[in-house]
Amino acid sequence: MSIDFKELIADFKNGLWAENPVIRLVIGMCPTLAVTNSAENGLAMGLATSFVLIMSEFVISIIKKLIPANVRIPSYILIIATFVTFTDYFLKAFFPGIASSLSIFIPLIVVNCLILGRQEAFASKNPTHRAVADGIGMGIGFTWVLTLLGMIREFFGMGSMFGFQLLGEWYRPMVIMILPAGAFITLGILVGIMNQISREGK
């Protein structure tokens, strides 16, 4: 079996923009809105989700022929839940600060529709190397949107970026940006801007 690199790169690039999970497919919204009150949290959440996504696409694409069709969804969820438990314990042990600020949204990766959706739409139909390329692409696509959203909200809400204070004393933070209302409005405007950009590109 030879590996077609063009196809691999296409699978990888797909998740970055054309089928970006947050901007284009509008899935996985709960963590997108909830944890992006700072750039660091957004990045951490993106990486944790990517890890679970890549690993479960890898495993499921290997064993896809062993899973009977009628119990495939519960089987996928079990595999995903295993990796999520692993990620949760890893973060709690090595990055307790991040683990506590992401709180229940780490275990909630289990029910992130992005992960289950990719298993059903991609990993269960394609060979392992393509599934991993798709996982990496989708993971990076998810991570960059979350990080960007976190950066915008942190900048306006606290005048800082990744915890470094950028604006001086004169800046009065727009507290609304780090509150729930700011999350909805920022993401709404961001999706609108992305729509405009992709329309101009056509």
Place this chain on the structure above:
Amino acid sequence: MEEFTQIVLLFISTVLINNFVLIRFLGICPFLGVSKQVETAFSMGLATTFVMTLTAAATWMINTFILEALNLPFLQYVSFIIVIASLVQFVEMFIKKTSPVLYKALGIFLPLITTNCAIMGLALLIPLNGYSFIASVVFGFGAGVGFTLAIVLIAGLREKLEFGDVPEVLKGVPVTLIIAGIMAMAFMGFSGLISM
């Protein structure tokens, strides 16, 4: 009497102050996906409330009598998701047998509930907050009512918005998110209602 007051306060705070959708960001997918019409939004809210109340009771029992008793906290996520998935399946079969009318109204929404993160979030928040059995059930019911309130309100706004002059790029998801943001601001007004 003291306990009763606590339970009532818990209910109010779950519905209004810590609204699952607008403040805690749980259950955003159905909130954006199934909120085009008030009627379907209400059915979805009803089905979710029903499953949430049952989930609260079931996961409290599993967590207290099995996971904590046998010291198996690492099985929490796996067992909760199995409980929720089978509960949804069971509820679906039960409603199909007993009330075909209700089944017709809720039918298509029930399978979707399994991957609604509001349900899993509820299951995870109960052990985290250390609620008693009754408090858990009230918490679950209140979370469902709060979800229904939010989704029906936004569906009403979206129905009106159909006739509004929304810029082309903002149509659909972006404008819904912006409205949800304004609603979240309104719900922040409740935050001083009671202090717990």
